[in-house]
Amino acid sequence: MDKSAINRITAIRDKYKAIAEEAGDNYNLFKVIGLTSEEVRIHSAFLANLLNPQAEHGQKSKFLKLFCEQFDIPQFDHDSGKVTIEKYIGKKEEINGGRIDIDIFDKNGFHIIIENKIYANDQENQLIRYSQYGKKQPKYKLFYLTLYGYMPDEKKSCNYDKKQISLKEGNDYFLLSYHYDILNWLEHCREKAATKPLLREGISHYINLIKYLTNQNTNYMMNQEIIKEFLKPENVQSLANIKECLVKTQIELQYQFWECLINELKKKGFD
Structure with missing residues (x-):
């Protein structure tokens, strides 16, 4: 050369x-305060806030509606949606219990369950336990969210030979990525918040953080x-x-x- x-x-x-x-682009509030990969305190909290129609962003169900449209959940009543972070679903046992990262439910009992993974490993029978919780509801959809849309540890999280349980991607749970899916949804949220400067810039900082974590800067x-x-x-x-x-x-x-x-x-x- x-x-x-x-x-x-x-x-x-x-x-x-x-x-x-x-x-x-080198300035980001999340990086400044040293909180870039905190799953619960940052990522679940921020996403749940945008998805919550009762949150202080004042946009009611606009962001939740965008989420339902983008990820094919037409039956969900977004206007009545409520959001819980770290939802306790009972004592952790073989195939039941634990805490769901983000649980969104409407007046009809439809639950959107999101397992949020930045760098943490899967827990034992994790998706099976959340799937069992979902099956107790009138209707549910379970998402597995990672930076790049990775598959879960199927042997550890999705298969339990003792009870002959085997979860299948695209049927029992669905993959989401920050790299494309969440980033695309956030871009649409920012468009909706165009006339709300503080909200728009807050979303922009989070978009910048996602790009930083997924090497898209x-x-x-x-x-x-x-x-x-x-x-x-x-x-x-x-x-x-x-x-x-x-x-x-x-x-x-x-x-x-x-x-x-x-x-x-x-x-x-x-x-």
């Missing part, structure tokens, strides 16, 4: 750095442009050499770091 190609990559990096600074676009530069015919032949050099560069950087640390510790009297 010649010097001009390296200069173009540097220019791409500088361009996106300037874009991020100009747009204020300006760094993602920058990397895509750099990849295009690498894939130009005149640069492809150099990729193998670049990869080898990158590994050796990482090794050298680590060596220099530890060497520098040792020297600084010696200066301060450590042996």
Whole structure:
């Protein structure tokens, strides 16, 4: 790879750095207060608030209606919807009980059950327990929400041989992703809140947080442009050499770091 190609990559990096600074993309309230991946305190709380027709956002059931439309829940009466976070459904036993992250229900007893996963692992028989709770209601729909729409740990959360229970995705539960599904819904919510500046900006900060957690910020676009530069015919032949050099560069950087640390510790009297 010649010097001009390296200069173009540097220019791409500088361009996106300037874009991020100009747009204020590096500033996010959730990152400032150090709460980016708290499932209950941040993510479940924020989503539940938007979905709650009685919440202080003042938009009544607009956001819940958008949710029902986007995720195919036409029977749900959004105007009468009520939302509970960490819904206690009884003592945790083999296939019953526990706490549901978000439970939304209407006057007809229809329950929308959302299991919200950012980084936490599945619990034993978790979706089975929530499915059993749903089956006790007149009607329900169970969602498994993760950053990228991952499948749950089926052996741990969906299958229980002792009772011959096996939940199937697309039938007993449905996958949702922050990366696409929730982000798309939030964009529509922001459109509805266009004339409410504080609400609109609150949603914008949360959208920015989701993009940060799912690598969709300006760094993602920058990397895509750099990849295009690498894939130009005149640069492809150099990729193998670049990869080898990158590994050796990482090794050298680590060596220099530890060497520098040792020297600084010696200066301060450590042996």
